[in-house]
Amino acid sequence: MDLSNGSPVITDPMAMGQQLMGVLPSNMMPFSVMPGGYSSAGGAGVSVSRRKIEEVLVNGLLDAMRSSSPRKKHNVVFGQENLPEEDPAYSAWLAKCPSALASFKQIVASTQGSKKIAVFLDYDGTLSPIVDDPDKAVMSPVMRAAVRNVAKHFPAAIVSGRSRKKVLEFVKLKELCYAGSHGMDIMTSSANYEHNTEKGKEANLFQPAREFLPMIDEVSKSLLEVTSGIEGASVENNKFCVSVHYRNVNEKDWELVARLVNEVLEGFPRLKVTNGRMVLEVRPVIDWDKGKAVEFLLQSLGLSDSENVIPIYIGDDRTDEDAFKVLRERNCGFGILVSQVPKETEAFYSLRDPSEVMEFLNSLVRWKKHSV
Numbered sequence: 001m002d003l004s005n006g007s008p009v010i011t012d013p014m015a016m017g018q019q020l021m022g023v024l025p026s027n028m029m030p031f032s033v034m035p036g037g038y039s040s041a042g043g044a045g046v047s048v049s050r051r052k053i054e055e056v057l058v059n060g061l062l063d064a065m066r067s068s069s070p071r072k073k074h075n076v077v078f079g080q081e082n083l084p085e086e087d088p089a090y091s092a093w094l095a096k097c098p099s100a101l102a103s104f105k106q107i108v109a110s111t112q113g114s115k116k117i118a119v120f121l122d123y124d125g126t127l128s129p130i131v132d133d134p135d136k137a138v139m140s141p142v143m144r145a146a147v148r149n150v151a152k153h154f155p156a157a158i159v160s161g162r163s164r165k166k167v168l169e170f171v172k173l174k175e176l177c178y179a180g181s182h183g184m185d186i187m188t189s190s191a192n193y194e195h196n197t198e199k200g201k202e203a204n205l206f207q208p209a210r211e212f213l214p215m216i217d218e219v220s221k222s223l224l225e226v227t228s229g230i231e232g233a234s235v236e237n238n239k240f241c242v243s244v245h246y247r248n249v250n251e252k253d254w255e256l257v258a259r260l261v262n263e264v265l266e267g268f269p270r271l272k273v274t275n276g277r278m279v280l281e282v283r284p285v286i287d288w289d290k291g292k293a294v295e296f297l298l299q300s301l302g303l304s305d306s307e308n309v310i311p312i313y314i315g316d317d318r319t320d321e322d323a324f325k326v327l328r329e330r331n332c333g334f335g336i337l338v339s340q341v342p343k344e345t346e347a348f349y350s351l352r353d354p355s356e357v358m359e360f361l362n363s364l365v366r367w368k369k370h371s372v
């Protein structure tokens, strides 16, 4: 990826509008596209009142909130979750997006004995189970050991929506690279990082949204203030983006959350909101996402030769789809979606939950040890 021709920051308002209308994935919902007002997707001559547009935006946001993180079915008789395999819809989906464990031999066979595997890992829902309190999403010691072993044998990076600092506090491993804030804060490793083929290169910090820092701080404070009266709502400042959590908010108050976030965003035309797993994520309107971050990391680590490198990206969230898409388009490597329910995805394979992720990582290490 060549960034020499310019930064991913969109400065031209027209280009920004086009970016929002045409290029953003459908889950990314632009607010206040142009400074000083909304742009109408309805075309010239369509006059829609500001209030109506606000309603459309709030309702769109609310729909996205309702459809995010579909709940698993529960076995009411035994009070336990049904195994996904028992669900015919899940079984049908597995035919399209097979288990990466069941397909392990095919995955490693694609190295043809000589290609190099690189591993990219999302954090929440992938390396740690989803929990109600974001501050308690710790990683288990066995998962940490699995990730450490993977990083010993393969170039590896964590790509998370969390701030880089926070995800490092959870993972606590120096052997990997970290991309925080959905890839807007990338620290490539230092010269002694054994997988870095570009030896001699010092640790590098890449922050394509640096100029947004004051704005993110400001919006974070406003979001905290407006949501402080909503029971269960919380705001997490992830440095280059902000999460508004509604997992613990009573569903009857979700509309209020959507409305307040929308109102705050009206004052920040260069920010947009996307939705993840029971979370609204506010971030800069820049041409950068987890997919771009993976391309950047591959290049920085000297792994951009798609003929000889097989990147594997494991993630559970909509934002991970950008990375799956990049791998699919490059026609190299595999996306692996972590999900217990059928989902539309650009990933090639699936894993059920973090425990299967750990099993997959351990299998990779075992395979590597036996193949040398």
Ligand SMILES: O=P(O)(O)OC[C@H]1O[C@H](O[C@H]2O[C@H](CO)[C@@H](O)[C@H](O)[C@H]2O)[C@H](O)[C@@H](O)[C@@H]1O
Residues within 6 Å of the ligand: 122, 123, 124, 125, 129, 130, 131, 132, 133, 134, 135, 137, 159, 160, 161, 162, 236, 238, 243, 245, 247, 276, 277, 278, 279, 281, 317, 319
């Ligand atoms: O890219 P990720 O590493 O997956 O980060 C995405 C968001 O993850 C966290 O929120 C999610 O996990 C929480 C803990 O399990 C859960 O309570 C929340 O409902 C989930 O959305 C993180 O707290 C967010 O800031 C990230 O944006």
